[in-house]
Amino acid sequence: MNRLLAAVLICGWGAASAFAVSSDDAQRWLTLTRPDSLVGWHAADAKPEGWQMAGGVLRGDQQSAPLRCEWAFGNFEVELHWSAQPGAAWQIGCAPIGDEGKPEEAATLTLSDGEACGRLTYNGRTLAGEQAPELRDADQHHALLQRSGKTFTVTIDGRQLYAAELPLTAKIQLTLDLTGGAGELRNLRVREPRGESLLQDGLAGWWTPGNIEAWSIEDGVLSKFGRGGNYLRSEQEYSDFTLSLEYKLVEGNNSGIGIRTPRDGWPSRDGMELQIYDRPGLEPNSNMSLYGHVKPLARADRPDQWNRTVVRAQGRLISAWVDGQLVQHADTSQHQGLKNKPLSGWIGFQDHGGQIAFRDVYLLDLSASEQP
Numbered sequence: 001m002n003r004l005l006a007a008v009l010i011c012g013w014g015a016a017s018a019f020a021v022s023s024d025d026a027q028r029w030l031t032l033t034r035p036d037s038l039v040g041w042h043a044a045d046a047k048p049e050g051w052q053m054a055g056g057v058l059r060g061d062q063q064s065a066p067l068r069c070e071w072a073f074g075n076f077e078v079e080l081h082w083s084a085q086p087g088a089a090w091q092i093g094c095a096p097i098g099d100e101g102k103p104e105e106a107a108t109l110t111l112s113d114g115e116a117c118g119r120l121t122y123n124g125r126t127l128a129g130e131q132a133p134e135l136r137d138a139d140q141h142h143a144l145l146q147r148s149g150k151t152f153t154v155t156i157d158g159r160q161l162y163a164a165e166l167p168l169t170a171k172i173q174l175t176l177d178l179t180g181g182a183g184e185l186r187n188l189r190v191r192e193p194r195g196e197s198l199l200q201d202g203l204a205g206w207w208t209p210g211n212i213e214a215w216s217i218e219d220g221v222l223s224k225f226g227r228g229g230n231y232l233r234s235e236q237e238y239s240d241f242t243l244s245l246e247y248k249l250v251e252g253n254n255s256g257i258g259i260r261t262p263r264d265g266w267p268s269r270d271g272m273e274l275q276i277y278d279r280p281g282l283e284p285n286s287n288m289s290l291y292g293h294v295k296p297l298a299r300a301d302r303p304d305q306w307n308r309t310v311v312r313a314q315g316r317l318i319s320a321w322v323d324g325q326l327v328q329h330a331d332t333s334q335h336q337g338l339k340n341k342p343l344s345g346w347i348g349f350q351d352h353g354g355q356i357a358f359r360d361v362y363l364l365d366l367s368a369s370e371q372p
Contacts, residue, residue, distance in 0.1 A: 028244070029079075029189045030310055030321045032069065032174075033058065034297060039329050040319070041067045041176075061182040062088070069174040070317060070331075072097045073192065074366065076147050078174065080188040081140040082111050088181030089116060092145065094152075096169040106175075107166055109154060111143055118161045120154055122168075129154075129162040140186070147172075171366075189324070192242055195364030198234065198347075205235050209264070214351060222349070222358040229351030231258055231267065239344035240366035243311045246359050249278055251304045253354025256291060259313060260345040268292055271345050272338065274311055274320055274328070276356070278303040288320045288328045293337050300325040306359070314366060315343070 032040065035056040042048045050064030082090055089112035096105050110119040117132040133156045135141055144155040154162040176185070198205070202217045210230025216223055224232075239260070249255060254277040261271025273291040278301065283289075288296040288309075300322040301307045310321040316339070320328035332338035349358060 027308060027324075028194070029191050029324055031324055031326050032071070032078075032188045032190055034326055038067065039297065040070050040326065056186055058176075058185045058188070059182070060178045062179050064178055066175060066177040068095070069176075070329075071190075071312070071319070072171040072173050072314060072366075073147075073190065074170055075149070075193055077144065077191045078146075078189070079142065079144045080185055081142055082183065082185045083140055084112055084178075084183035085181035086113055088112065088183050089114075089179050090183055090185065091175075091177040091179060092143070093175035093177070094145075094147070094168060094172045095175050097171050097173050105168065107152060107168060109143070109145055111141070111156070112180075118154060118156050120152065120162050120164055122164075122166050127162065127164045129164065130159075133157055133159045133161065140184075192364055194244060194362040195242065196362065198361045198363055199359075206232055207235060208232050210351065220359055222361065224349070224351050224356050227351060227353045231261075231348045231350050233258070233261075233263075233346040233348040235346075237263075237344050237346055238313075238363065238365065238367075240314050241312075241347075242364040242366060243313075243347060243362070244309070244364075245361040246306045246308050247276060248304065248306050248357045249276055250355040251278055253352065253356065254278070255352050255354070255356040256350035257309075257311060258346070258348040258350065259311065259318075260342050261348070262342060262345055265345070267348070267350075270342075272318065272332075272341055273350070274318075276350075288322060290318060290328065290330055290332075290338065293335055294328070294330045296320075296327045297329060298325065298327050300327055 036054055038048055038053050048065060048067055050060055052059045084090060089110050092109040094107045105123060107122045110116045113135060115132045120127045136157050141157055146153040150165050150167060152164050152166050199217060199222055208230045211228035214224055214226060214229030215232050256276055257274040258267030259272050261267045265271055267273035268291045275285055275287060275289045275291045277287045279286060282299060284295045285291055286296060287299060287301045308323050312319045316331055316333040318330050318332055332341060
């Protein structure tokens, strides 16, 4: 077997992992589905043939059409809970995107109740590893797929089966297929590395055409009181990224997260803004709307509390999660007012006159050549 495909059994994820261990690891998972739809897994407004998504449970059978995730990932962890009828098998694929690799260059993980469970294949070859796990007596089984660089690790029901080196391209998309019978899948979620802190050097690397003294950082918390701060803007410009942060907004106020905005531009006019607004209800410009253009899918924010928020920009796809729940997903190429917006620019936080605070602001640069 090609040495690049050699599977090396290890006893843990290890210090070489791209995932730094931290106390809030459990808080950083992002759901990859909505409870009652497969948004992010199919073309806009198109229902995937043969699938049912209700109450957070995806159901299908051998007649269901394969699904492909719209998000692309470098280093990641994906976990899910699954069940399958005797003879049925889930196929969890990692496929290259665009021109980065050939279609046949894909890895596939099989989940079933038979000997094939846990089998990892690449380009049609089955990799050597431990034998199929003896599944626990439960209606739902747990699977964890981790990627760090070229190393893929598979764990099923708490038992690690593989640490395999695969020469996959930098960015891949997940695929889902079900063969041989019916099955259920739930709690499908992903976790990426946090990237680099944007506040580790205080306000160094930030600027505003307004009053910079309206913004302050103390004990890692970026705060703004009163008016005059305008938009606090990063000196550096970014194109594709995962931005994670926590924000707290005093009840009755609003703010915003500006992205991909030209240096002297205004997000809602020249770039894009993810609205921060604690007014209840689901309105065109409510929390995590693409201000002035796309209302959110749902609400998960809590007034006057810290809200863990992730904004992901990937090409023309803009997505947002609050407390792990997918609340925004838009293909901006399909929106008249957004399709010609720039694909890179600064990231910033809006002064809208009220009290707003941000902390744990991290950015994973998805366009960096070293990812993964």
